Amino acid sequence: MKRAVSNFIRKTLRTLRSRRTFSEEYSQFLKTKVSSEKGYMAFRDLFVLTKGQSNDQISSQINKQLGKYDHVDSQGILNLSKDEISKTVAAMKKDGFVHFDAVLPDSMIDEIYNYASKTQVSYLETATDDQKYSKEKVLFDEHKPVSPRYNFTGNQIVQCDALQQLIFDQSLLAFAQEYLGCKPILDLVAFWWSAPFQGVGKNAAAQMYHFDLDRIKFMKFFFYITDVTPETGPHCFVKGSHGKLPKAINRDGRFEDEAIERVFGKENVMEICGRRGSILAVDTRGFHKGKDLTQGKRLLFQIQFTNSLFGQTYQPVDQSLMLPKYKSLMEKYNHTYGNIC
Numbered sequence: 609m610k611r612a613v614s615n616f617i618r619k620t621l622r623t624l625r626s627r628r629t630f631s632e633e634y635s636q637f638l639k640t641k642v643s644s645e646k647g648y649m650a651f652r653d654l655f656v657l658t659k660g661q662s663n664d665q666i667s668s669q670i671n672k673q674l675g676k677y678d679h680v681d682s683q684g685i686l687n688l689s690k691d692e693i694s695k696t697v698a699a700m701k702k703d704g705f706v707h708f709d710a711v712l713p714d715s716m717i718d719e720i721y722n723y724a725s726k727t728q729v730s731y732l733e734t735a736t737d738d739q740k741y742s743k744e745k746v747l748f749d750e751h752k753p754v755s756p757r758y759n760f761t762g763n764q765i766v767q768c769d770a771l772q773q774l775i776f777d778q779s780l781l782a783f784a785q786e787y788l789g790c791k792p793i794l795d796l797v798a799f800w801w802s803a804p805f806q807g808v809g810k811n812a813a814a815q816m817y818h819f820d821l822d823r824i825k826f827m828k829f830f831f832y833i834t835d836v837t838p839e840t841g842p843h844c845f846v847k848g849s850h851g852k853l854p855k856a857i858n859r860d861g862r863f864e865d866e867a868i869e870r871v872f873g874k875e876n877v878m879e880i881c882g883r884r885g886s887i888l889a890v891d892t893r894g895f896h897k898g899k900d901l902t903q904g905k906r907l908l909f910q911i912q913f914t915n916s917l918f919g920q921t922y923q924p925v926d927q928s929l930m931l932p933k934y935k936s937l938m939e940k941y942n943h944t945y946g947n948i949c
Contacts, residue, residue, distance in 0.1 A: 619657065626654040627662075634666075637918050648919055652821050656860055659853040660893070667789070667825040670915045674790040677941065684779025686710050686887070693779075697786045700827075704850035704894040705878070711885035712831060719770040720833050724748070724801065724907055727764060731755035734808050750905040753803035756815070760799040762925040762949055769931065771799065771909060776934045780829055781944060783889065784913035787827050791943050792913040795823070796922060802841045802898060802906040815900040816862040817846070820892040826914035832886040833907040838879060840904040843888060843896065847876040850894030857895075868895055913944075922949035 633647025654662045682690045687710045700706045728745035732755045741759055748758050765771050774780070775797060784792040820826070836842050846868055856871045857863060869877055872895070879899065880888060890896065898906075925948045930938065938945045 623654070623657045626650045626657060630654050630662075634918060641917065643918050643921060651824075651919065652860055655821055656853065656858055659855075659858060660851065663824050663893075667915055670824065671789040674915070674943075676785055676789075677791055680782040680785055680941075681778040682782040684777040684782075685712065685774065686777075686779035686783060688779060688783070690782070693783050693786055697783065700787060700889055700891065703847050705845045705847070705880070705888060705890040707880055707882065708887045708889070710887055711883070712887065714885070716770045716773070717833055717885050720768060720909065721907060723768040723770070724760070724799070724833070727760065729758045729760050729764070729801070732757040732759070734805070748801045748803075748905075750803060753805060756803055756805035756808065756900065758801040758803075762797055762923060763929060765797050765799045765909075766925055766929045766948075771797070772931055772934065774831065774909065775911060775948070776937050776945070778937075780911065780913075781941065784827060787889070787891075788825055788913060788915045790915050792915065793917060794911065794944050794948055795826075795914045795917060796910075796912040796949050797925070798910040798912075800908060802901055802908070804901040804903055807900055815898050817844075817865065817868045817895045817897045818862050819849075819895055821860070822920040823912075823914040824916045824918055826891075826893070826912055828890050828892055828913075829911045830888040830890060831909040832882050832884055832888075833909060834905060835884050836881050836886070836906055837904075838881060838899075839902045841899050841901040841906040842879045842881045843890070844899050845878050845880060845890060846872050846895040847878055848872075848894075849876075850891040863895070917947060924949050 629650035630647060633644050633650060637643050637647065651662075682688060682693055686693070686708055688696060696706055696708075725748070728747050730741040730743070730745055733740045733742055734755060742755075746754070746758075766775070775794065781792065781794075830843055834840070849872060854871050857867060865877075882888075927938075927948075934945075
């Protein structure tokens with residue numbers, strides 16, 4: 609009994625300290641638009657201590673302050689009407705992910721794949737568990753992989769016209785606004801190859817279960833540029849895990865499959881396979897991972913929308929690389945497209 613009381617007091621004091629630190633640092637962020645490491649760590653700690661409720665409370669405040677765009681054209685790659693977007697968003701709020709019926713056209717997939725095949729990129733160094741990428745750049749060779757993951761930079765990504773077309777696709781913006789409940793910020797694009805590597809480096813390559821917490825509230829679109837089978841690294845997501853953190857795994861870090869299945873049930877662990885061109889939307893606050901490959905290769909493009917830039921900092925994309933035809937969209941939706949990293 610005494611131990612339980614003592615633990616309760618320690619947790620309460622820790623929560624109060626984290627809440628105070630976060631409040632002070634977040635207030636400073638609102639003035640300077642610069643996040644501090646101190647504030648970010650308090651933010652992560654508070655998320656765990658409140659089982660996610662702290663993020664929900666802040667997001668509610670952000671939604672009231674920001675509001676939504678009066679009109680966003682829902683036409684685009686998702687091929688959904690406004691009513692269909694609303695219904696699909698409702699399903700995603702329940703499950704944490706959605707696998708769309710729409711797929712990318714073959715011509716776009718070919719353009720993206722050919723660009724990736726001819727562009728030299730950095731690879732994940734596997735000597736430690738740190739997420740450190742090589743200074744050396746190489747062409748991806750599926751027959752002689754040197755790493756489980758090869759990353760393109762933001763500036764490399766936007767030099768592919770087809771990827772820019774996806775970045776500025778209005779159906780994605782309309783969906784993100786409906787899901788986040790406010791004007792979205794497109795804060796991050798990512799593009800990478802994955803290869804079989806006998807489990808080496810799977811922690812740093814995000815191939816163990818975890819939840820993302822780079823921002824307050826966010827969602828990601830994933831585009832499979834290659835066929836994804838159970839052997840070639842499907843995105844794995846725990847259905848419904850984007851809500852309250854269960855007590856048994858209420859901590860920040862990586863988790864083995866068995867721990868996740870024990871808490872959520874194996875029936876709720878989804879392996880999302882799909883042919884090339886498949887499109888997913890995922891709230892990666894939920895537990896997820898990229899399954900490590902046992903054969904073949906995977907090429908995946910990701911776009912992230914968020915409600916705030918508080919949190920992690922990334923290297924911004926050179927805005928001059930954006931195609932002139934998207935200038936009007938950048939001006940009209942500057943809140944969304946002015947901070948792409």
